[in-house]
Amino acid sequence: MGTVGRGNGSADGARRREGSSREGPSEGRQAWRPAEAPTATPTAGEDADTDAAAGPTPWTSPEQLPPDREFEGDLRPSRLADFVGQDRVVSNLRVALQATQSRGEALDHLLLAGPPGLGKTSLARILAAELDADLHATTGPALERPRDLVGILTQLKAGDVLFVDEIHRVPSAVEEYLYSAMEDYAIEFTLGEGPSARVVPLRLERFTLVGATTREGLLSAPFRARFGLVERLVPYPDADLVRILDRAARLLGLQLEPAAAELLAARSRGTPRVAGRYLRRARDLAAVAGRSTVDGALAAEAMARLGVDPLGLDDVDRRILGYLGRNPNVPVGLKTLAAAIGESEDTIEEVFEPHLLRMGLLHRTARGRLVTPEGCRAVGLDPAGATGSGESSF
Ligand SMILES: Nc1ncnc2c1ncn2[C@@H]1O[C@H](COP(=O)(O)OP(=O)(O)OP(=O)(O)O)[C@@H](O)[C@H]1O
Ligand SMILES: [Mg+2]
Numbered sequence: 001m002g003t004v005g006r007g008n009g010s011a012d013g014a015r016r017r018e019g020s021s022r023e024g025p026s027e028g029r030q031a032w033r034p035a036e037a038p039t040a041t042p043t044a045g046e047d048a049d050t051d052a053a054a055g056p057t058p059w060t061s062p063e064q065l066p067p068d069r070e071f072e073g074d075l076r077p078s079r080l081a082d083f084v085g086q087d088r089v090v091s092n093l094r095v096a097l098q099a100t101q102s103r104g105e106a107l108d109h110l111l112l113a114g115p116p117g118l119g120k121t122s123l124a125r126i127l128a129a130e131l132d133a134d135l136h137a138t139t140g141p142a143l144e145r146p147r148d149l150v151g152i153l154t155q156l157k158a159g160d161v162l163f164v165d166e167i168h169r170v171p172s173a174v175e176e177y178l179y180s181a182m183e184d185y186a187i188e189f190t191l192g193e194g195p196s197a198r199v200v201p202l203r204l205e206r207f208t209l210v211g212a213t214t215r216e217g218l219l220s221a222p223f224r225a226r227f228g229l230v231e232r233l234v235p236y237p238d239a240d241l242v243r244i245l246d247r248a249a250r251l252l253g254l255q256l257e258p259a260a261a262e263l264l265a266a267r268s269r270g271t272p273r274v275a276g277r278y279l280r281r282a283r284d285l286a287a288v289a290g291r292s293t294v295d296g297a298l299a300a301e302a303m304a305r306l307g308v309d310p311l312g313l314d315d316v317d318r319r320i321l322g323y324l325g326r327n328p329n330v331p332v333g334l335k336t337l338a339a340a341i342g343e344s345e346d347t348i349e350e351v352f353e354p355h356l357l358r359m360g361l362l363h364r365t366a367r368g369r370l371v372t373p374e375g376c377r378a379v380g381l382d383p384a385g386a387t388g389s390g391e392s393s394f
Contacts, residue, residue: 059278059306060314061351062117062271075248075276076122080130083122084247084272085240089231093123096229097130106159106206107131108228109182111167113216115354117273118233120212121165127210128161135161140169146177150189150202153181158205167211168218175223182209182226214350235270235358238262244272245279249294254283259296267303267312269355281306311359311378316343317352318379321361324371325381331368 064072077083080097083090093110100107107127112120128135136152143149143164156162164170170178181187185204190197211227213219224230236244242258242265249256256279264282268275282294282302291298307315319341324332338345343352353369356362361375373383 059281059308060269060274060312060317060355062115062269062273063351064116064273065277068273068277072273072276075251077119077126077247078129080126082247083119083126084243085236086119086233089123089233092229092231093127097127100131107161107208109209109226110211110229110231111216111219111224111227112210112212112231112233114214114233115235115271115350116214117271118235119272120233121163123233124161124163124165124210124212127208128163131159131161131208133159133161133208135163137163137165140164140166140171143170143174145171146174146189149174149177149181150187153187153204153207154202156205156207158207160205160207161210162207163210163212165212166214168213168215172220175220178209179222179226235354236272237270238265241265241268241270241272241275245275248276248279252279252283254279254286255293256282257293257295260294260299263296263299263303267308267310269312270358278302278306278308309378311361312355313361313378316341317356320348320352320356321371321375321379322381324362324369325376325379325383328371328373328376328381328383331365331370333368337369 080090080094096107096110110127112123114120124137125135134157136156138152143152152162177187177189181204185206187202187204189200189202191200192198209227216224216232242261245256245261245264249261260282264275264278268278278299279294282299285298285302285305286292286294289298303309309318313321320337323337323340332340334345334348338348341348353362353364356375357364359374361372361378363370363372376383
């Protein structure tokens with residue numbers, strides 16, 4: 001946990017310091033491969049030296065990977081005016097900020113929900129900056145004991161922002177303390193144990209809790225009910241991603257031609273983090289070629305080297321579609337699918353499926369996953385017969 005003044009805090013830094021990693025998909029995904037882009041789409045066999053069960057670390061993963069950290073820090077929008085897209089969320093936050101500032105009160109507690117890489121941490125920092133308040137950043141798993149929370153809460157000054165990333169992972173014993181802290185700005189902390197235990201009442205300053213979660217459904221109803229504002233981030237349309245890429249390129253001093261921005265945006269799975277990662281790869285390629293401009297051809301080459309096709313699919317997506325496409329009319333259970341392609345169920349559900357569903361390449365049914373005709377075609381299979389190999393035509 002760190003106190004980092006004037007909105008410049010880093011929950012990601014906190015996550016790193018606490019040595020916590022997300023449960024589920026990201027754990028297996030921390031085995032980062034070096035930045036050398038593969039010259040062809042990697043196959044499972046080529047990844048024998050990495051965690052075989054986790055498969056290749058996909059370039060397409062919306063989760064933050066180690067090489068993203070420094071780069072993201074530099075490109076994070078620092079004010080609401082720099083934050084591209086998510087118009088409804090931004091406009092609601094503007095109203096809340098204005099109302100708060102005119103009343104001179106602390107902002108309502110805010111829950112930011114949505115898939116990884118869409119800007120939750122960025123928004124939390126922006127809010128602190130807009131409020132001209134200090135941001136105190138921590139993560140759910142770092143709040144192991146009530147004492148950890150008390151230590152943080154008692155440091156908060158009036159109007160400060162307490163940012164709790166991965167708030168769905170706050171242990172339930174700590175959650176109970178947060179209830180009264182959020183509602184009454186007071187907690188009763190028990191010191192000692194047994195007959196000598198004493199209850200110490202503590203008054204807190206009026207602070208704002210900003211929680212971020214990728215798994216809103218895991219939050220208990222009473223916890224969720226204590227947030228005055230709940231905002232959900234959604235994947236970005238390509239036009240917004242183009243603006244995000246243009247801004248990032250400008251900050252990096254890189255010329256990005258419109259055709260290149262559009263190509264990268266279309267493959268970024270609605271996720272600014274993924275777009276940033278692709279821009280970085282294109283920039284590397286440009287540097288190697290001794291060029292200062294990324295044009296459409298160079299962007300396409302960067303994508304081909306990463307094995308990312310025009311639909312934004314990578315090797316694992318294609319394996320999923322290929323497996324389902326062998327019998328396109330037979331639903332496949334998640335467990336079976338996970339075993340067949342060598343990824344965990346969580347990873348399939350949280351990393352790969354959202355994009356496949358959004359693109360209409362896959363259906364979820366009560367009996368299992370079904371590939372759509374478009375999904376079959378995306379991997380070069382005939383939706384009617386599906387006798388092909390399931391390999392990509394990419
Ligand atoms: N609306 C946006 N405008 C400009 N850049 C953005 C926007 N949203 C996200 N980004 C960029 O994407 C990167 C990832 O965003 P951020 O870390 O805020 O996502 P997150 O939702 O907190 O992800 P996670 O759930 O993994 O913590 C940021 O470094 C930032 O550069
Ligand atoms: Mg974050």
